[in-house]
Amino acid sequence: xxxxxxxxxxxxxxxxxxxxxxxxxxxxxxxxxxxxxxxxxxxxxxxxxxxxxxxxxxxxxxxxxxxxxxxxxxxxxxxxxxxxxxxxxxxxxxxxxxxxxxxxxxxxxxxxxxxxxxxxxxxxxxxxxxxxxxxxxxxxxxxxxxxxxxxxxxxxxxxxxxxxxxxxxxxxxxxxxxxxxxxxxxxxxxxxxxxxxxxxxxxxxxxx
Amino acid sequence: xxxxxxxxxxxxxxxxxxxxxxxxxxxxxxxxxxxxxxxxxxxxxxxxxxxxxxxxxxxxxxxxxxxxxxxxxxxxxxxxxxxxxxxxxxxxxxxxxxxxxxxxxxxxxxxxxxxxxxxxxxxxxxxxxxxxxxxxxxxxxxxxxxxxxxxxxxxxxxxxxxxxxxxxxxxxxxxxxxxxxxxxxxxxxxxxxxxxxxxxxxxxxxxxxxxxxxxxxxxxxxxxxxxxxxxxxxxxxxxxxxxxxxxxxxxxxxxxxxxxxxxxxxxxxxxxxxxxxxxxxxxxxxxxxxxxxxxxxxxxxxxxxxxxxxxxxxxxxxxxxxxxxxxxxxxxxxxxxxxxxxxxxxxxxxxxxxxxxxxxxxxxxxxxxxxxxxxxxxxxxxxxxxxxxxxxxxxxxxxxxxxxxxxxxxxxxxxxxxxxxxxxxxxxxxxxxxxxxxxxxxxxxxxxxxxxxxxxxxxxxxxxxxxxxxxxxxxxxxxxxxxxxxxxxxxxxxxxxxxxxxxxxxxxxxxxxxxxxxxxxxxxxxxxxxxxxxxxxxxxxxxxxxxxxxxxxxxxxxxxxxxxxxxxxxxxxxxxxxxxxxxxxxxxxxxxxxxxxxxxxxxxxxxxxxxxxxxxxxxxxxxxxxxxxxxxxxxxxxxxxxxxxxxxxxxxxxxxxxxxxxxxxxxxxxxxxxxxxxxxxxxxxxxxxxxxxxxxxxxxxxxxxxxxxxxx
Numbered sequence: 001x002x003x004x005x006x007x008x009x010x011x012x013x014x015x016x017x018x019x020x021x022x023x024x025x026x027x028x029x030x031x032x033x034x035x036x037x038x039x040x041x042x043x044x045x046x047x048x049x050x051x052x053x054x055x056x057x058x059x060x061x062x063x064x065x066x067x068x069x070x071x072x073x074x075x076x077x078x079x080x081x082x083x084x085x086x087x088x089x090x091x092x093x094x095x096x097x098x099x100x101x102x103x104x105x106x107x108x109x110x111x112x113x114x115x116x117x118x119x120x121x122x123x124x125x126x127x128x129x130x131x132x133x134x135x136x137x138x139x140x141x142x143x144x145x146x147x148x149x150x151x152x153x154x155x156x157x158x159x160x161x162x163x164x165x166x167x168x169x170x171x172x173x174x175x176x177x178x179x180x181x182x183x184x185x186x187x188x189x190x191x192x193x194x195x196x197x198x199x200x201x202x203x204x205x206x207x208x
Numbered sequence: 209x210x211x212x213x214x215x216x217x218x219x220x221x222x223x224x225x226x227x228x229x230x231x232x233x234x235x236x237x238x239x240x241x242x243x244x245x246x247x248x249x250x251x252x253x254x255x256x257x258x259x260x261x262x263x264x265x266x267x268x269x270x271x272x273x274x275x276x277x278x279x280x281x282x283x284x285x286x287x288x289x290x291x292x293x294x295x296x297x298x299x300x301x302x303x304x305x306x307x308x309x310x311x312x313x314x315x316x317x318x319x320x321x322x323x324x325x326x327x328x329x330x331x332x333x334x335x336x337x338x339x340x341x342x343x344x345x346x347x348x349x350x351x352x353x354x355x356x357x358x359x360x361x362x363x364x365x366x367x368x369x370x371x372x373x374x375x376x377x378x379x380x381x382x383x384x385x386x387x388x389x390x391x392x393x394x395x396x397x398x399x400x401x402x403x404x405x406x407x408x409x410x411x412x413x414x415x416x417x418x419x420x421x422x423x424x425x426x427x428x429x430x431x432x433x434x435x436x437x438x439x440x441x442x443x444x445x446x447x448x449x450x451x452x453x454x455x456x457x458x459x460x461x462x463x464x465x466x467x468x469x470x471x472x473x474x475x476x477x478x479x480x481x482x483x484x485x486x487x488x489x490x491x492x493x494x495x496x497x498x499x500x501x502x503x504x505x506x507x508x509x510x511x512x513x514x515x516x517x518x519x520x521x522x523x524x525x526x527x528x529x530x531x532x533x534x535x536x537x538x539x540x541x542x543x544x545x546x547x548x549x550x551x552x553x554x555x556x557x558x559x560x561x562x563x564x565x566x567x568x569x570x571x572x573x574x575x576x577x578x579x580x581x582x583x584x585x586x587x588x589x590x591x592x593x594x595x596x597x598x599x600x601x602x603x604x605x606x607x608x609x610x611x612x613x614x615x616x617x618x619x620x621x622x623x624x625x626x627x628x629x630x631x632x633x634x635x636x637x638x639x640x641x642x643x644x645x646x647x648x649x650x651x652x653x654x655x656x657x658x659x660x661x662x663x664x665x666x667x668x669x670x671x672x673x674x675x676x677x678x679x680x681x682x683x684x685x686x687x688x689x690x691x692x693x694x695x696x697x698x699x700x701x702x703x704x705x706x707x708x709x710x711x712x713x714x715x716x717x718x719x720x721x722x723x724x725x726x727x728x729x730x731x732x733x734x735x736x737x738x739x740x741x742x743x744x745x746x747x748x749x750x751x752x753x754x755x756x757x758x759x760x761x762x763x764x765x766x767x768x769x770x771x772x773x774x775x776x777x778x779x780x781x782x783x784x785x786x787x788x789x790x791x792x793x794x795x796x797x798x799x800x801x802x803x804x805x806x807x808x809x810x811x812x813x814x815x816x817x818x819x820x821x822x823x824x825x826x827x828x829x830x831x832x833x834x835x836x837x838x839x840x841x842x843x844x845x846x847x848x849x850x851x852x853x854x855x856x857x858x859x860x861x862x863x864x865x866x867x868x869x870x871x872x873x874x875x876x877x878x879x880x881x882x883x884x885x886x887x888x889x890x891x892x893x894x895x896x897x898x899x900x901x902x903x904x905x906x907x908x909x910x911x912x913x914x915x916x917x918x919x920x
Binding site: 057062114120124162165173177183 | 221222224225226227228229230231232233234235237238240315316317318321387388389390391392437438439440441442469471472668669670671797798800801802804805806807808809812832833834838839840841842844845847
């Protein structure tokens with residue numbers, strides 16, 4: 001790792017003084033990189049790894065278009081520096097298809113097609129990754145603002161009503177207004193996946 | 209050829225759907241262009257003045273910075289009728305947020321850092337950025353956007369109002385709003401000699417190419433647009449905006465490809481917004497509800513650069529019969545960014561005012577608001593006298609009412625209480641012109657048995673690629689999997705934009721004509737396709753020109769059911785139902801999505817959207833999605849769109865009307881009318897905030913109040 005010379009004022013520091021050699025594990029493969037520390041995970045994926053499925057909608061964690069999975073949890077990749085994602089398991093929309101069964105679309109991808117859960121498609125990768133994360137959280141019993149009894153949490157994902165899905169997906173904006181189709185798609189998959197959901201981690205949620 | 213089942217009217221899944229759900233679909237910024245640099249715009253911090261000096265030294269000292277551009281070192285552009293596209297052509301500043309310099313660097317991060325290091329000094333002039341009625345500079349434009357007259361008048365509206373037994377006189381306001389496309393405007397510019405390729409988020413590839421060529425003084429065809437997928441447009445990507453021009457200028461200056469992506473913050477001043485409006489409506493009526501006078505006046509703003517005035521009162525011209533009529537647009541040119549198109553420009557804010565006023569009149573008359581509209585149904589277009597090619601507004605109102613469950617509604621406001629909630633229902637009509645422009649397309653029979661159809665259309669999420677594939681397959685008499693439909697390239701020839709809801713009507717006609725001509729050619733050669741294929745080209749210019757004089761519009765009725773928290777004033781929209789008449793629907797799946805999407809945006813404008821003008825700075829105070837609220841998942845509950853079977857032979861070969869904008873028209877009025885029904889509070893200013901509702905609510909908890917969850 002290279003750094004700024006001692007005594008340098010911030011303004012004098014050149015961009016090139018702040019680079020690191022490291023690797024990111026993306027969709028099951030280690031990808032070596034040399035990157036400016038200011039590069040976000042989103043820009044690392046899009047500009048340096050040619051994985052443009054994650055979208056830049058606001059670059060400030062306000063729209064959800066950049067959502068990816070890190071160690072299975074949904075994360076706004078525009079709010080994570082790439083160097084901080086070393087050693088984590090990153091899944092982007094390009095790697096989602098293989099998650100459920102090799103070579104096949106993920107059930108959520110199929111459901112988005114069947115319910116026309118998108119129009120322009122720009123928020124879609126983020127919506128799908130976010131939905132995967134949301135269903136994982138629900139499978140642990142994690143409550144949301146729409147949960148009637150916060151202490152009790154929720155049952156299986158298949159028991160989530162539309163208001164629960166809407167609340168849990170509200171970090172992912174869709175300007176085309178495809179919300180009704182998106183919610184229908186997620187509800188369908190939540191029901192189908194209910195039986196095979198991971199064990200609950202308790203009403204208060206997991207350790208994270 | 210074998211006769212196959214027609215695909216027009218079938219629920220075909222989007223042909224590019226798989227690409228979109230797997231992340232494979234490429235948007236403008238994502239094309240792999242080698243050797244590209246990154247440009248970052250420096251925006252003016254003053255609303256009016258002159259750039260006195262640009263000091264690039266600190267920026268240039270950063271390793272990786274290739275150039276700092278300002279008005280002194282970029283190529284001269286040709287004069288343009290769209291002055292905000294004259295990027296870096298003069299030191300004059302006409303609005304806050306105007307591009308006054310730009311940095312080109314080898315990385316995104318360095319470009320951003322360097323842009324912050326560029327020092328710009330200004331000679332600052334006084335500015336006026338406040339829209340005030342009574343300003344002596346306000347004028348009535350001869351024509352407004354779309355070519356409509358600025359002012360129309362029939363009969364003696366003032367005398368009719370004076371004589372009318374019932375008069376409604378109310379003023380409505382709508383705020384500036386932003387398209388806020390999910391994909392910020394982005395361009396990659398690549399020069400090859402005097403040929404320019406722009407990978408561009410774009411609603412109209414051919415029209416953008418023509419406009420950019422004109423700006424750079426290049427011959428037609430020297431600019432090529434690539435826009436396979438566009439992440440939302442809503443009008444903001446129908447013409448090139450400053451970031452596109454900046455990319456081309458910067459790439460020219462540094463001799464390498466350049467990528468530009470507007471940041472979300474830059475979007476709010478750089479790429480157009482919907483003008484605020486102040487609308488006064490006066491209606492005169494007989495006691496039986498028949499209108500005798502309609503007077504609709506709309507005040508709007510534009511920049512000092514160009515007198516853009518949108519068609520806010522044009523819906524009023526076709527909606528209702530009345531002998532005495534006056535409709536007027538008034539415009540003030542201020543030191544503000546230039547407003548431009550946003551989904552249903554004019555129609556959306558205009559119909560909020562008119563359809564709110566009709567509801568108020570119905571209350572005044574003690575009449576059902578649907579009956580009031582039916583009583584004023586005109587036999588012919590009230591303004592032009594032309595016959596309607598089709599209308600069916602009354603059928604939409606009646607059928608929509610039946611599906612919504614309108615019958616038996618108690619019109620008295622504030623009667624339905626459920627715990628802390630007050631519930632109510634409202635209705636509003638909507639309309640949008642059925643426009644068609646000339647277009648060209650080519651159809652080609654390939655030796656292998658497939659067909660390739662090419663047209664410079666754009667699919668910004670409308671489903672155009674899918675619907676055009678269906679139109680082509682039916683005309684060719686083949687299954688849709690034998691048709692490859694290529695769009696998104698200016699090189700495919702003259703075609704209009706995805707705007708004014710004219711896309712499918714215009715493009716579909718050209719595709720239909722090209723395919724019919726190809727079938728004829730194939731018959732002539734007995735199906736013998738030469739090794740390099742058989743291609744025909746169609747141009748619908750004469751066909752469109754030859755259409756008879758009709759009033760062509762799509763219509764609809766929108767119904768809303770809301771709950772209002774009697775203590776906080778919070779509004780929740782439990783249900784929206786739209787009943788539309790829009791000719792023949794090509795693809796019910798994508799059409800339903802488009803109409804529901806419009807209604808969602810209508811809900812969003814009703815309750816949330818508001819660019820907060822700050823006259824001190826000549827700009828908006830909110831520049832991001834945390835402060836400019838758009839409807840999120842939790843805000844959108846039951847939304848249904850239905851349509852009538854409608855046969856209209858006076859439109860185009862498909863018999864279709866555009867639906868991209870129809871769904872957003874009327875929604876806000878239906879919601880405002882429902883809020884009135886729920887609470888007795890008439891909110892005439894959008895958005896319908898808790899403060900505005902609460903101001904009209906009685907103090908203290910209502911009878912029947914019980915604490916309970918308020919947020920669901």
